[in-house]
Amino acid sequence: MTDELQLYEVFIRSRRGLDHKHVGSLHADDPQQALEYARDVYTRRSEGVSIWVVASRDITASQESDCESFYDPLDDKPYRHASMYQMPEGVDSL
Amino acid sequence: MNDNVVALPDEHKFQARIDAEEKIEPKDWMPEGYRKNLIRQMSQHAHSEVVGEQPEGNWITRAPSLERKAILLAKVQDEAGHGLYLYSAAETLGATRDEMIEALHEGKAKYASIFNYPSLTWADIGAIGWLVDSAAIVNQVSLQNTSYGPYARAMIRICKEESFHQRQGYHIMMTLMDGSDEQKAMAQDAINRWWWPAMMMFGPHDGESAHSAQSMKWKIKRRSNDDLRQQWVDQAVQQAHAIGLEVPDDDLTWNEERGHYDFGPIDWDEFNRVIAGDGPCNRQRLAHHKKAHDDGAWVREAMSAYDAKRRAKSSAA
Ligand SMILES: [Fe+2]
Ligand SMILES: [Fe+2]
Ligand SMILES: [Fe+2]
Numbered sequence: 001m002t003d004e005l006q007l008y009e010v011f012i013r014s015r016r017g018l019d020h021k022h023v024g025s026l027h028a029d030d031p032q033q034a035l036e037y038a039r040d041v042y043t044r045r046s047e048g049v050s051i052w053v054v055a056s057r058d059i060t061a062s063q064e065s066d067c068e069s070f071y072d073p074l075d076d077k078p079y080r081h082a083s084m085y086q087m088p089e090g091v092d093s094l
Numbered sequence: 095m096n097d098n099v100v101a102l103p104d105e106h107k108f109q110a111r112i113d114a115e116e117k118i119e120p121k122d123w124m125p126e127g128y129r130k131n132l133i134r135q136m137s138q139h140a141h142s143e144v145v146g147e148q149p150e151g152n153w154i155t156r157a158p159s160l161e162r163k164a165i166l167l168a169k170v171q172d173e174a175g176h177g178l179y180l181y182s183a184a185e186t187l188g189a190t191r192d193e194m195i196e197a198l199h200e201g202k203a204k205y206a207s208i209f210n211y212p213s214l215t216w217a218d219i220g221a222i223g224w225l226v227d228s229a230a231i232v233n234q235v236s237l238q239n240t241s242y243g244p245y246a247r248a249m250i251r252i253c254k255e256e257s258f259h260q261r262q263g264y265h266i267m268m269t270l271m272d273g274s275d276e277q278k279a280m281a282q283d284a285i286n287r288w289w290w291p292a293m294m295m296f297g298p299h300d301g302e303s304a305h306s307a308q309s310m311k312w313k314i315k316r317r318s319n320d321d322l323r324q325q326w327v328d329q330a331v332q333q334a335h336a337i338g339l340e341v342p343d344d345d346l347t348w349n350e351e352r353g354h355y356d357f358g359p360i361d362w363d364e365f366n367r368v369i370a371g372d373g374p375c376n377r378q379r380l381a382h383h384k385k386a387h388d389d390g391a392w393v394r395e396a397m398s399a400y401d402a403k404r405r406a407k408s409s410a411a
Contacts (some may be wrong), residue, residue, distance in 0.1 A: 017117035017243050027300035050119065079165045080172075085265045091336045092161040093228075094261055 007056040008034040010041075020052050031055070078086035112313050117243035120186040128312050130378055131305065134203075135314060136187075137194045140180035141172050141205035142230075145379050147320050149213040158216055165262050168218060172259065176252050183244040192336055204242060206230075207365065208291045210373030217270055217277075217284035223263015223329060225292040231256050231340070232326045233296070241313035271337045278338070285334065286342045293357075294328075294365045296323035327355050337355065 005027035011020035023042050028034035034053040043051065062070055078084045087094050103125050111118065117122055147170050154170065157163035181191055197203035207228055213219065234256065237249045270281040296318040297303055309315040334341050345358030367373065 014106065018244060019247060024392055048382070050121075077164070077168060079161070079262070080168050080258060082261045084260035085258070087264070088268065088336055091264075091333050094264055094333065 005029060006034075008053045009056050009059060010034075010038045011052040011054070011087075012042060013050040014037075016049055020050065023047075025056060028053075032064050107177050109311075114240050117246060118241055119243045121346070123212075127308070131310060131314055132245065133184055133187050133189045135305075135309075136180055136184040136390055137189065137197065138175045138204050138206075140184060141198050142209065143162050143177035143180060145210045145383060147173050147207045147228075148382055149209055149211070149375075150219060152213050153216060156216070157219075164264070169223065169259050169262060172183040172383070174254050176255070178193055179248040179251055180245075183232070183248045184354075186244045195387065199380065201371065201380070202212070204369065206295060207368040207373060208295050209287075210376045210379060211291050212375050213289075215280055215284060217267070217280040218288065220263050220266030220270065220281065221284035221288040223259050223261075224267055224333070225263070225288050226295070228257060228330060229262060229292050229295045229326050232322050235250055235319045236322060239313075240314050249289070257295075264337075267339065268337050271339065282339060282385075283341050289342050290361065291368075293323060293327070293360055294368075296320070296326070298362070298365075324354050327357055330356050390391060 007025055008028055008031070009025045011024050012023050018053045026034065026041055029038050031053055035051060037055055038051050042048070054083070056079050105125055108118070108122075108124060108128075109121075118128075122372065150166060150170050152172075154166050157166055158358065172405060181194060184194065185191065192201065198205070231253065233247050234253050238246055238253060240246045240249065267281050267284075270277040300306060300318045300320045303319055306315065306318065310318070331341055331346065343358045347356050349356045370377070371377075
């Protein structure tokens with residue numbers, strides 16, 4: 001590697017029980033350093049109980065322009081939603 | 095736990111966290127028993143989602159209309175996804191997918207005994223969605239509050255998707271009960287066969303449940319078997335009566351004082367027999383799962399061969 005720093009994405013779990021959430025990114029030399037930077041940059045006010053850092057280049061992402069082929073088929077499947085099924089009057093807990 | 099064993103400081107902290115309704119997350123210290131118990135429960139849950147595809151899958155090609163077929167296909171697809179969420183959540187505890195599948199194939203890991211009953215008619219698809227999924231939902235809703243973070247989050251995701259499963263099943267029953275005498279009889283026959291196995295889904299009575307006390311203390315389980323069963327009975331009876339179905343239990347009576355239905359004794363011999371491997375379809379279910387796994391071996395091999403080739407290429411470049 002050259003002396004150019006790597007880009008890392010930072011994810012923080014704000015509270016036990018919640019998923020890690022993407023909060024931003026930063027530059028670092030290696031994952032350990034990224035973790036320390038993330039602590040300094042993103043958790044100065046006890047924003048979290050756990051941090052994940054992931055090298056940005058390791059993330060494979062879908063493209064906005066792929067939307068149609070990726071998600072579109074779901075729109076014509078209303079039967080995946082409970083609201084499609086009419087339940088009789090007075091029947092509870094369905 | 096044995097009171098004579100002095101709890102370690104770590105264990106105190108761990109239990110205090112649970113008592114305070116905080117979640118345990120994958121990298122936290124946890125007692126070995128907690129980890130083992132969770133892996134057992136979660137993998138059993140995952141296996142149930144996957145094996146449960148079989149009785150329903152049995153009717154996909156024979157659904158009475160294209161719409162019902164698409165609906166059933168979508169439901170079974172969801173169940174496969176639920177299996178995946180749960181296997182992944184169990185993997186955060188260090189269990190590997192291969193180990194879990196192997197335990198299932200060797201008969202060491204269980205799955206819900208209800209899936210060892212056959213789906214004989216189209217009405218069974220209605221009864222499964224309505225009764226079996228609703229019983230699962232009652233349990234899963236309580237587990238949204240389980241103490242292990244990844245498990246709780248998987249449950250929340252699953253419960254969101256379950257809402258349509260129960261409704262599509264009830265809708266099948268409703269439609270049959272609106273039909274000819276033969277269709278009504280078919281629906282009644284389905285509830286007759288599925289009612290008691292669904293009652294058994296909640297497991298043994300509280301006094302006799304092997305893992306219950308410790309699991310409640312660790313909040314791996316949040317509500318007792320009998321408690322969950324009663325809630326399910328109360329709602330299912332009302333739903334059955336609303337469309338003219340009879341519940342196959344002569345002892346079923348509304349208990350004004352308790353504000354719940356009283357019900358007859360459950361045949362625990364049958365339950366134990368099916369759990370032990372002697373239900374109507376146990377062998378078929380396992381054999382089918384093994385076959386599907388073996389039949390898929392060439393896909394897994396092709397994927398890793400492709401991956402190896404790609405790696406070789408990119409390291410050569
Ligand atoms: Fe299920
Ligand atoms: Fe499910
Ligand atoms: Fe389901």
